[in-house]
Amino acid sequence: MSASSVTADSAGATGTDRGGKHKGPKSSIWARFDHVVVPYILVSPFFILFIAFGIFPIVYSALVSFQTYRAEQPVYPSGNSVNLYTERWVGLENYQRVLTNWDFTQALLNTLGLFIVSAIPQLFFALVLASLLNRRLRAQSLFRIGILIPYITPIVASTLVFTTFFSEQYGQANWVLGLFGVEHTSGVGAAAQEYPGIDWRAERWSAWLALVIMINWKWTGYNALLYLAAMQSIPKDVYEAAALDGAGAWRQLWSITVPMIRPMVIFTVVLSTIGSLQLFAEPVLFDEDPSSGEGGGLRHLWRTVAQLIWYTGWGDPNDFGLAGAMSWLLFVVVVALAAFNAFISNKIGGRK
Amino acid sequence: MTATAEKAPQAQPEPPKKQKAALLGRSPQDTPAGWFNYLLLSIVLFLGAWPIYWAGIMSTWKDDKIYQAGAPQVTPGPFFKFNWDIMTVNIREPGYPPYDNVRFVQSFVNSLIVVAVVVAATLFFCSLAGFAFAKLRFRGRDPLFYFVVLTLTIPAQLGIVGAYQIMDTLGWVDTLLAVTVPALVSAFGVFYMRQFIEDAIPDEIIESARVDGASTFRVFWEIVVPTVRPALGVLGLITAVNAWNEYQWALIAVGGSDAQTIGPALHNLRVGNTPKNSIVLTGSFLASLPLIVLLAVAGRQIVRGIMEGAVKA
Incomplete structure (x- = not known):
């Protein structure tokens, strides 16, 4: 004009x-x-x-x-x-109660533990998936849109489906394990019977594994899209130079692509830290018996901080003071983790 | 005209400088995918779609098919109407718990209302703020914008106890206000619109409108809004997805009430200590449908929004 x-x-x-x-x-x-x-x-x-x-x-x-x-x-x-x-x-009494009680410490350890065991494979698989997408593809849009299905599915809906997958007696996860001959015994005395697979909720490692599968099912595709976006902004001649040195696709990914998208990797680490500290839907709905109250299964093997705050404030204890103290202690952890993140990022960034 | 000319050099990837090296060292984007690549991607797609597909299948069967020994059921059966009628309390059957507190249809409609209001408000407020941060000069602009970005990193979890108390004081608990008002703007939206407007509209266009005497609001309506329409679409879709999927806060603020949204409704489908999972999965599948349809219709825009929002960060 x-x-x-x-x-x-x-x-x-x-x-x-x-x-x-x-x-x-x-x-x-x-x-x-x-x-x-x-x-x-x-x-x-x-x-x-x-x-x-x-x-x-x-x-x-x-x-x-x-x-x-x-x-x-x-x-x-x-x-x-x-x-x-x-x-x-009451001054600091609530804080004292929270800190001297095993419940909060356990929930915090569960939360941090689940974060570590889910984030690392999640970001790894997302990188691999992004590099699979970062090719000249037919039906490119179909694949990019398709990997977002888990992300757009309501978290309650997908978690409830997975809860039945990990059902003790005839869940689909156990059907798959059964194909490989894994079996467990359920029931007591004369009622005891062999079932395929394992009792997912009986041990910490298996319950956590199930939760990690749910979390990563939901977020891997999303993170892959973020990585893909970063990968596509890498100048092409970087690869030309590298291939002359004889780098294969796998080495290309780890020694060129990943270092080039480091800011995005840091960004996704921050995102998944924030997300993990709020982990709520999966651990709440993983209980097959919704009326079991305190949550996290036997011995609260997988109860997270968010879940504990919810239970303390709105469940049987109905104690907002205690729940508020837990929120603030979580805040301290968040700040500490953010500072740690910034420190690590600076260090990695600075060394370049 | 000017806008596209300005954008073009940034958007276009650099042409390869060394043509002779192209055969040896093609960038991954230029390398055609092999069959193994397609195979892996197809497996990922299958794993991503399977849970919702299977929930759809299970909405047409009774519980025995969910827990059958052997391979999972993959074809639909005749019981969808039956499950629907039980879920919505049109009929009662022995062996099924009461679902009077679920109010599935009402919760579904409530969620539609919340999504509509939240999306409209988010688009309006975020594009206004994004425009101000991108193109206007005012004291404290940069610190305020850093503050917006900083709030992206604060987990909502932290204030949940206080937020509930405030809602309680306001009398908003168990009303749609509790799940609508706090979501009317989003830090992500402000951030996203600011980045988009900064790139898409050259200062000169705004400047010349100013010279012609246009007020800030006129500049917004006549120059900014028409230009950012694609970004509004993208932000609207992402906002809709997030609003529809709200769970924890909705459970606390409106769970079990007449103002219940779809997240807590699904939560409350699990009645008793051995829930009927055919009913639970029927609800889960139906609650996922609107977003699956949205993804099918507007998937490209959603993908673009996520990828653009990320690169600009």
Whole structure:
């Protein structure tokens, strides 16, 4: 349009803030308002909502964590029962209770453990999958869209399907294991019977393995797309130089592609750290018996922090003070992990 | 015109400089995929699609097919209507727990409402803010934008206790407001729109509109909105997927109520200590359908959104 002719003009006049001056004196107050105030109006919805529903809740959780905040239901002599919140400042008592109790420590170890055993294979497989996609492919779109099916499937839906896959007696996972001759005994005494596969929920390693499969089923394709995006922005002549030295496809991936997309790898590590610390749906729904209460199966083998906070606040204990203290301790861990991440990234980045 | 001319040099990959080396050292993108490549990708595709396909099959059978010994059932059966009727409490059958608290249809509709409102608001607010951060000058712009990016790394988990208390005080627990209002804007949306607008609209166009006397809002409506329409589509799709799949917060804030959304509805399909999984899977399959359809229709845009959003980060 006419834009090009004016372009030269205004480029000479340097800078956006000069714009107002062209309008003449009659609109100068409006022009000032438009330049000085309107930008803040445009960005304000985000900040208002984030302060109200992002920051304030975190601060408020801190206040709650210094109180006993138990919902109690006293029954009066008349037989009426009334919901009553008793709030009382108790200082650090909640923190003391959380830290001296094995439940939180165990949940934290479960969360961190599940993060490590799921993130490493997940990012590895995502890299491999991305390099499979990073070829001249027929039906390219079909493959790229197809690997997103797990990502768009509602997490509750897919987890409930996997919960039946890992069912003890005739789940599909056990059918596959049965093909390889793996069997286990279920039932006591005369009722004992041989079934294919294993009892997934009986041991920590098998329960964790099942959860890792669910988590990685969901996120590998998504991460692969992120890697693919980064891989496609690598200049092509890098590979030309490398191939002259005789690098094969596998070596090409690890010694050229991966170092070139290191920022993206760091980005996905951060993403999966954040995601893992909030791991909730999979461990909650992995219980075959939803009424089993405290969660995480026998001995809470796979109960995560998010699940414990949920149970403490909204489950039987109904103790928001304790749940708030747990949230804040989790926050400390998040900050520590973020600092550690930044430190490692700097170190890796700096060495280059 | 100017916009495309500006963008072209960035978007276009550099042409290979050494043509003679191309045969030896083709970049992976230029290397045709071998059959093994296709085989592996097909296996991945199958594994990704199988759970939902199988849930669809199971929505047409009773529980005995879920737990049959031997190979899984792969063809549909006659019981879809039966499962649907039990799930939605049109009929009651001995051996099935009551599903009165699930209100599947209502939860489904609630989720549709939440998604519509959240997507509309997110597109509007995020493109406004993204425009301001990309093209306007104001004091504190850069620190404020870094703050937006920083909030991307704060897990929602941290404030969940406080958020519930606040909702309780406001009287929003068990209403759609509790799951709608906090989601009206997103840090990712602001970030994504800012990156897109920065690249897509040259400063000169905005500048010249300014010179002609256009206000900030007019610049937004007449220049920014038409240009960023593809990005709005992408952001809308990703926002819709996230809003539809909300689980933990929805479970706490509206679970079991009239304002229940689809996530907690599925959670509550597991009644008693030995849930009827044919019913659970019927619900799971139906809850996945809208997004499967969305992926089939708009898959390219979703893929593009994820890939673009990532590279610009």
